Amino acid sequence: MSTSINIGLIREEKVPGDNRVAFTPQQCLWISTHYPHIAVTVQPSPRRCFSDDEYRALGITVAEDLSHCDILLGIKEVPKEKLLAGKTYLFFSHTKKQQPQNQLMLQEIIKKNITLIDYECLVHNDGQRILGFGFFAGVVGAHNGLLAYGDRTKTFSFKRVHECKDFQALITTYFGVKLPPVKIVITGSGRVAAGSLEVMGLLGIKYVTPDEFLINNYSYPVYTQLKAGELYLRKSDKTYSREDFHNNPGAYECKFLPFVTAADVLMNGIYWDKNIEPLFTWADLQKENFRIQVIADITDDQNGSIPCNLGDTTIEEPVYGVHRFNQQKTADHFDPESVTMMCVGNLPNELPRDASQYFGDQLMKYVFDELLAPQSDMVHKATIVDKGELTERYHYMAEYAGLK
Numbered sequence: 001m002s003t004s005i006n007i008g009l010i011r012e013e014k015v016p017g018d019n020r021v022a023f024t025p026q027q028c029l030w031i032s033t034h035y036p037h038i039a040v041t042v043q044p045s046p047r048r049c050f051s052d053d054e055y056r057a058l059g060i061t062v063a064e065d066l067s068h069c070d071i072l073l074g075i076k077e078v079p080k081e082k083l084l085a086g087k088t089y090l091f092f093s094h095t096k097k098q099q100p101q102n103q104l105m106l107q108e109i110i111k112k113n114i115t116l117i118d119y120e121c122l123v124h125n126d127g128q129r130i131l132g133f134g135f136f137a138g139v140v141g142a143h144n145g146l147l148a149y150g151d152r153t154k155t156f157s158f159k160r161v162h163e164c165k166d167f168q169a170l171i172t173t174y175f176g177v178k179l180p181p182v183k184i185v186i187t188g189s190g191r192v193a194a195g196s197l198e199v200m201g202l203l204g205i206k207y208v209t210p211d212e213f214l215i216n217n218y219s220y221p222v223y224t225q226l227k228a229g230e231l232y233l234r235k236s237d238k239t240y241s242r243e244d245f246h247n248n249p250g251a252y253e254c255k256f257l258p259f260v261t262a263a264d265v266l267m268n269g270i271y272w273d274k275n276i277e278p279l280f281t282w283a284d285l286q287k288e289n290f291r292i293q294v295i296a297d298i299t300d301d302q303n304g305s306i307p308c309n310l311g312d313t314t315i316e317e318p319v320y321g322v323h324r325f326n327q328q329k330t331a332d333h334f335d336p337e338s339v340t341m342m343c344v345g346n347l348p349n350e351l352p353r354d355a356s357q358y359f360g361d362q363l364m365k366y367v368f369d370e371l372l373a374p375q376s377d378m379v380h381k382a383t384i385v386d387k388g389e390l391t392e393r394y395h396y397m398a399e400y401a402g403l404k
């Protein structure tokens with residue numbers, strides 16, 4: 001069969017740069033073996049976590065010009081001057097909440113008769129998102145939280161994740177590590193929480209129930225996990241219903257407070273929006289029995305579920321201290337009157353090879369055939385712009401898109 005569909009993997013050009021990619025070299029090879037009518041071309045990139053040579057070594061074409069491609073896959077937003085007219089793009093556009101910083105990009109997409117399919121809007125029948133990087137955010141966030149705790153208490157030290165080639169290499173650094181009897185509380189039950197639990201398992205940290213965690217002290221490291229049903233109860237009748245909580249989060253109160261007196265480290269991986277009560281308040285931080293020393297805020301909303309999240313940190317400078325009484329950042333991240341905050345907003349970039357492979361696997365498993373099919377409800381629902389026209393589901397964005 002002759003090649004009839006050309007797919008391009010674009011170079012990430014957003015600043016600051018991203019090192020992830022939609023398909024690894026092995027996955028590109030797999031596509032060309034299993035779909036002989038599809039050809040993949042990779043745009044060269046000095047920053048991508050798989051080098052151009054790793055693609056070339058498997059016989060994948062690396063070329064600057066993608067004008068022959070029908071479908072272009074990226075990760076982050078595409079600078080508007082780089083958008084190729086008439087193409088079908090898939091990437092995280094961050095436009096569906098009408099984010100101001102991406103308005104001009106969306107207008108250009110419309111002007112250039114582009115089709116935009118947003119990864120974030122690809123969902124299973126039950127509404128769960130198909131694609132995301134949460135698992136590796138959870139892994140890196142948990143590691144960084146423990147690293148900060150080790151540095152703060154001078155009890156152990158960890159290597160930085162991005163200094164390891166991949167997850168496998170990170171795991172080898174855990175052999176022989178002896179942690180002090182730290183108590184860790186993990187919130188959430190999604191992909192982020194799953195990644196953090198993986199690190200607990202790899203380090204042999206023992207699970208205890210939330211009740212045991214509150215009552216007991218241990219001579220070895222332990223963790224507990226609080227899912228939404230254990231964290232939030234309806235104010236009126238002290239019950240929890242997932243659907244009701246998602247629809248009426250304001251009717252629920254947060255039950256986290258006792259854990260601030262029992263945990264040394266908090267790894268926060270819950271879903272949060274502004275109508276959901278935060279885990280604790282500034283006033284709670286000032287109480288004498290506030291025990292938490294390090295917060296890995298993987299959810300990472302400024303002034304969100306964690307009031308002392310004063311903004312993002314970077315992979316280069318992953319932590320800052322926040323003074324519990326004056327609410328300001330401290331000169332020393334580990335000031336005894338401070339809580340050490342880890343608020344990196346792009347955690348998966350520390351493990352980009354694994355994060356990319358996981359992403360490509362999900363894309364292959366659940367989306368690829370739908371994308372190639374003449375009609376797909378899943379893809380249709382995630383299509384924000386179809387050949388330059390805002391689709392019906394996204395008409396609410398007309399003004400933002402410059403159409404009104």
Ligand SMILES: NC(=O)c1ccc[n+]([C@@H]2O[C@H](COP(=O)([O-])OP(=O)(O)OC[C@H]3O[C@@H](n4cnc5c(N)ncnc54)[C@H](O)[C@@H]3O)[C@@H](O)[C@H]2O)c1
Nearest residue numbers: 134137189190191192246269271298299300344345346347
């Ligand atoms: N810091 C980073 O680098 C980074 C990376 C990835 C994700 N995150 C953030 O971490 C958080 C968790 O991500 P995740 O990948 O685990 O998400 P997920 O989609 O895997 O899980 C989210 C959980 O929240 C629940 N949920 C979904 N909609 C909800 C609603 N409307 N109200 C209440 N609960 C709801 C889901 O049932 C699920 O259990 C998100 O806020 C995400 O933005 C941060």
